[in-house]
Amino acid sequence: MIEIPATYESSRERFRASSDSISDRWAGPRFISHSLADSSDLTIDVLSADATCEKQKLLVITTGLHGIEGYVGAGVLQLFIEEYLPRLDHETTGLLFVHPINPYGMKHRTRVNPNSVDLNRNFEEDFESLKPLNxxxxxxxxxxxxxxxxxxxxxxxxxxxxxxxxxxxxxxxxxxxxxxMGQYRVHNGMYFGGFEPQEETKFIQQVVFGAIKDYAEIVMLDIHTGYGPRWQMTLCNPPSEKMTAEETATRFGVPLVVGVNPEEFYTIHGDMVEYFYKMVTSQYPAKRIYAAAFEFGTYGDSMLxxxxxxxxxxxxxxxxxxxxxxxxxxxxxHKYDELFMPSDPKWWQKAQADARQAFDGILGAEGYFKARVHR
Ligand SMILES: [Zn+2]
Known part of the structure; x- marks a missing residue:
């Protein structure tokens, strides 16, 4: 049974141990542990491995961009490693797993980083021009x-x-x-996007840039909690995704998809998935990318x-x-924990079922599973 980890440290231990299941089939997995400049006991851990024959497809799974959401994120990542890794074709598929992007927030059970920055508003370059926003x-x-x-x-x-x-x-x-939507003026305010790119942002950019270069196809999934209906995970497409929500739902066989745009979601700036999606489509137009966030709802989606x-x-x-x-x-x-990591075991059961449905649908449609050998 896969569990939501109780602490940042135990979650990190479990993640580090999973490099064994990668090295079974992928040659020489790489492990990077980036210590935060101001607290060396907090690390962003990255496990990666290249396709062993031909670099065709890259799968990126990131967790804990919003610190506290990394507990459920780590649970979902562990589910993937145990149940889905054996189904991938190591000869053509590379891996990049991140635990967690915001270790300070995970450790201290908050969404923000040590500078009180919401990292999912921080993937921007010209911060001066963002000041007047909102x-x-x-x-x-x-x-x-x-x-x-x-x-x-x-x-x-x-x-x-x-x-x-x-x-x-x-x-x-x-x-x-x-x-x-995020704001770039009030440093002790809500959804503060920062005055400059944060250490965690720069590190992830460097890691992802380095990984995608050689691959023709990329699937990138970023795991979150707190948004949407309580009993159904929402697959969130970035604003620049060309597929509509309906097309995405049909293609991947998942019940709930939204586009992160003002009509379906709300306007946000500095969104990580959008940043990487745009970067790949503009710098490498020949590459194919599907990038999205999994949002596991917690409180629910009524007005109240x-x-x-x-x-x-x-x-x-x-x-x-x-x-x-x-x-x-x-x-x-208590309220904050319930908003990002609900304690009801039934909630986690359903979250795992939804994660499986999305992994099956997305990776199946994108051709990431090994072809079955018929004898
Ligand atoms: Zn989030």
Missing amino acids: SHYESLGHLLNPARPLRHPLYERLAFLWNVLRAMPKGAQHIRETAL DGVRSLRTTVYENTLRWFGGHNIARKWMK
Whole structure:
């Protein structure tokens, strides 16, 4: 049985041990462990291996871009290694697995890196030009950025509801966009994309650039939690993907696909999957790439779930910057964990079933499985 790991360290141990299952068939797998500049015990671990005969296809699976989401991410990656690795053709397929892109966030159970940057808003180059984006962010400061210690949950529940009602005349869609699209001005705000490319971003860019050069076809899957319906994983196509959501769902035989665009999802900048998709299609037009994020929903996708999820995200940020009441701290720790790594075993069962369905569909359609030998 595959488990969601209990700690960052135990998860890393398990990931490192999986290099044995790669070396069974792939010649000389490579292992890189990049220590963060300010804390050498936090590492981004990369396992990779080249196709043994002809470099045709590359499979990239990345986890923990949003730190705390790396627990479920590591579980899904382990499921892949145990159940799917034996089905790949090592002669033509290369591998690149990352655990986790944001080790600080995984260790400390938060989405952001040590600089409070949301790394999935950080895959950009010209940060100066991003500053004016999301100009309404400050006007919702009372809702999104309460600059004070967190008080007792009884008070905070009412305060948040009151602030949502105050903001409501602007429209639910406006609040949602402003909260989630990312911003590049307020360093202690929500979904802060950074003032410059982060260490983790630069490291992953270097690793992925190095890996893709020799391969004609690439599948890249980035594992996330927290968005979408609770009982169905959402496959998220980057904005530049040419296939529509319907075409993708049909091609891969998965029930729920969205395009990360303002109509179906929300506008975001600095998205990692989009960055690599655009990089490959512009620099290597002859290569074929399918890149997407798996989003395992947790709270759910009703309006009320959206408000609860926003409250948890806002208050976790408030606690990190301004501290707060002990009871509020416990309350938020529980809510935050449930938002990104639900404790219900049934949830994990369904998440694994959805992961299998997507791996089967995507890798089957893209021709990654060994042809069966008929005798
Ligand atoms: Zn995420």
